Amino acid sequence: MSNSFYVNPEQLVNDKAQFAQKGISRGKSIIAAIYDQGVLMLGENTSASLNKISEIYDRIAFAGVGKYNEFDRLREAGIRWADNTGYVYSREDVDARALANFYAQHIGDVFSEGMKPLEVEILVSQLGNELRPTKIYRVAYEGTISDEPLFAVVGGEAEEVKRRFALTTSSVTSLVETVKSAVLALTGPDRTLAVEDLEVGILEDKGSRRTFQRLSDDRVRELLS
Amino acid sequence: MGLPLFNSMTDPGPNFFEYMQSVGHQPFGQGAMDEQAHATTVIAVRCNQGVVMVADRQATAAYVASRDIRKIEAADRFTAMAISGSAARGIQFIRIAQLSFEHYEKMTSSILSLEGKANFLSPIIQNNNFNSPLYVVPMLAGFDPNHNTGRIFEYDGAGGCYERSDFNVIGSGTQFAEGALRLGFRPDLDLEEALELAALALYEAGDNDPSTGGPDFVRHIYPIMVTLTKDGFQEIEGDAVGERFRRINDRRAESRGIAGGQLR
Numbered sequence: 001m002s003n004s005f006y007v008n009p010e011q012l013v014n015d016k017a018q019f020a021q022k023g024i025s026r027g028k029s030i031i032a033a034i035y036d037q038g039v040l041m042l043g044e045n046t047s048a049s050l051n052k053i054s055e056i057y058d059r060i061a062f063a064g065v066g067k068y069n070e071f072d073r074l075r076e077a078g079i080r081w082a083d084n085t086g087y088v089y090s091r092e093d094v095d096a097r098a099l100a101n102f103y104a105q106h107i108g109d110v111f112s113e114g115m116k117p118l119e120v121e122i123l124v125s126q127l128g129n130e131l132r133p134t135k136i137y138r139v140a141y142e143g144t145i146s147d148e149p150l151f152a153v154v155g156g157e158a159e160e161v162k163r164r165f166a167l168t169t170s171s172v173t174s175l176v177e178t179v180k181s182a183v184l185a186l187t188g189p190d191r192t193l194a195v196e197d198l199e200v201g202i203l204e205d206k207g208s209r210r211t212f213q214r215l216s217d218d219r220v221r222e223l224l225s
Numbered sequence: 226m227g228l229p230l231f232n233s234m235t236d237p238g239p240n241f242f243e244y245m246q247s248v249g250h251q252p253f254g255q256g257a258m259d260e261q262a263h264a265t266t267v268i269a270v271r272c273n274q275g276v277v278m279v280a281d282r283q284a285t286a287a288y289v290a291s292r293d294i295r296k297i298e299a300a301d302r303f304t305a306m307a308i309s310g311s312a313a314r315g316i317q318f319i320r321i322a323q324l325s326f327e328h329y330e331k332m333t334s335s336i337l338s339l340e341g342k343a344n345f346l347s348p349i350i351q352n353n354n355f356n357s358p359l360y361v362v363p364m365l366a367g368f369d370p371n372h373n374t375g376r377i378f379e380y381d382g383a384g385g386c387y388e389r390s391d392f393n394v395i396g397s398g399t400q401f402a403e404g405a406l407r408l409g410f411r412p413d414l415d416l417e418e419a420l421e422l423a424a425l426a427l428y429e430a431g432d433n434d435p436s437t438g439g440p441d442f443v444r445h446i447y448p449i450m451v452t453l454t455k456d457g458f459q460e461i462e463g464d465a466v467g468e469r470f471r472r473i474n475d476r477r478a479e480s481r482g483i484a485g486g487q488l489r
Contacts, residue, residue, distance in 0.1 A: 049334075051334060055331050073230065074230075076236075077229050080229040080241075080244055080328075081228055083241060083327075084245070105228075
């Protein structure tokens with residue numbers, strides 16, 4: 001017999017959720033949005049070396065918000081999973097949906113069984129081809145996975161950023177337009193952001209196998225001008 | 226398989242080979258078959274712009290097992306891997322090298338140095354060659370963007386890694402190709418001269434070594450030729466390679482197969 005006290009499960013889940021939400025909303029937001037040639041991932045990040053947006057595989061990218069050590073470990077696990085799957089089967093068999101599901105299961109397991117939930121939210125983007133659609137999956141701190149049709153926002157004041165982005169963008173447009181809208185949505189009307197404080201990655205087909213590309217400050221400046 | 230998560234004590238880091246072993250993959254297990262396909266001659270020559278490489282296309286297993294095998298592949302943008310010995314292990318080896326370099330890059334957001342790549346392969350070669358009769362002797366060559374020069378790394382059967390300042394040959398045609406290279410190599414070769422010398426050396430190997438395939442004018446299968454320069458790994462198009470070997474062949478046909486005391 002365990003000698004722990006009875007805790008109302010609803011209370012427990014609420015407490016954990018509140019704890020995780022607090023951690024996640026303290027950080028900055030990241031937006032993933034589909035544009036006419038690919039998928040954009042854009043976020044506020046004052047560090048040029050501790051990345052939040054990263055390549056996972058040929059057509060898959062990752063973005064994480066919340067505690068860096070927690071989401072970076074998930075990023076590494078995702079790269080391992082993808083490289084291993086591609087090695088054992090074939091590169092075409094690496095699918096973002098399967099990866100997003102693994103993230104959801106793991107994050108959900110930690111939420112319900114762990115001492116402390118993970119204070120992270122994750123976006124997994126996939127650039128489509130003949131085999132698979134272009135997709136953005138969002139995995140929340142308690143393991144909820146959602147398939148976002150056009151764009152998704154995690155971290156910071158996600159709801160507010162989401163609302164602002166939806167105001168300017170209602171359909172798929174060019175990279176230039178999407179970057180501009182995303183930056184406006186992040187800052188809101190009262191704030192401006194230096195290009196150096198933005199982290200931007202895209203998935204776009206340019207003829208080579210790997211489609212992820214980190215955009216330099218100069219390139220972002222050019223897109224915003 | 227679920228998500229491959231580790232705690233900080235057991236984490237294999239950005240090393241994909243170590244990760245594979247930690248989850249029980251043994252890509253280079255023991256083998257006992259002795260009648261399997263062998264891949265032969267590959268040549269690399271340094272020049273003022275980087276490195277050029279050429280390889281024949283034949284794999285043998287007491288007969289011609291393949292006429293169009295590829296023994297040189299890009300390991301990443303600036304690096305090429307070449308194989309000789311067991312074709313099965315060699316191809317496995319190229320896959321693991323390609324994957325490991327890319328894995329490291331994605332995990333750490335930085336590119337492994339050329340020397341780092343060369344050293345990484347040593348224990349894997351040693352492990353394979355000491356435990357299995359399926360011998361593999363690869364070669365790593367590339368343009369080193371950190372030092373702005375072409376570099377060639379050769380391995381012995383025990384996995385020892387040696388940097389070569391001039392040229393290197395692996396495979397059964399080595400002694401014949403090496404003869405031509407020793408006579409023709411100069412430290413100031415330009416790209417075109419290096420390509421021609423490498424092609425001549427491969428022609429020699431194809432002429433003298435029964436396992437090395439020469440240019441196949443009947444099937445239009447020609448050696449693979451690549452350049453590694455500041456522009457990265459570039460493969461020369463098949464027709465252009467065929468044209469080069471046809472010229473060599475014509476010159477040799479004129480003199481009835483005799484080189485006649487010069488590289489021609």
